[in-house]
Amino acid sequence: MAFSSNSATGAPMADINVTPLVDVMLVLLIIFMVTAPILSYPIDIDLPQRSVTPPPDTTPPEPIKLxxxxxxxxxxxxxxxxxSALRNMMESEVERDPNNQPTLEIDTNDDADYGVLAKVLATARNANMQKIGFVKK
Incomplete structure (x- = not known):
């Protein structure tokens, strides 16, 4: 018999068979239970701590245009x-105030040799300059 019938009225039953739906939901539940611990590894982050004293109000020095x-x-x-004099000049700027260094703004011509720019960047890194930017025309 293809349809089961209601014994009292003899009409076919119109109820949905939820057994396959429950089976699929149980499988999904097991999958989520297995993968959830993988996603919950702790991540170590260093949050800033609240300080009682505000930082001193320092104005940034005038940028260096290179x-x-x-x-x-x-x-x-x-x-x-x-x-040859570039490193000494950069080091003297860094030594003035290591915590409040001026920004080194580098502007290069489109036809300039990349090797010169690489030497300037290496010199700035060796002089411990921390704020380096490029100027776009």
Whole structure:
């Protein structure tokens, strides 16, 4: 018999068979129970601590404008500077106030040699300059 019938009225039953639905839901529940502990590993983060005293109000120093032209000449605040003197100048700027360093703004010509820029960046890193930016025209 394809349909079961209601014994009192003789009409077919219109109830939904929920057994397959329960089976699928149990399988999904088991899958989520197995994968949930994998997703709950603790992540160590260092949150900032509340301080009683506010940090001192320091104004940032004037940025250093470093320009490299097409011929590879380096200009420190619009004055020509040899590459050999560049590290000493950067170190003296860092030594003034290591916690409040000026920003080194590097502007390069499109035709400048990349090797000169790489030397300038290596010199800035070796002088412990922390704020380095590039100027886009």
């Amino acid at each position: 320009r490299i032209d097409a011929s590879g000449q380096v200009f420190w605040n619009e004055s020509p500077t040899p590459m």
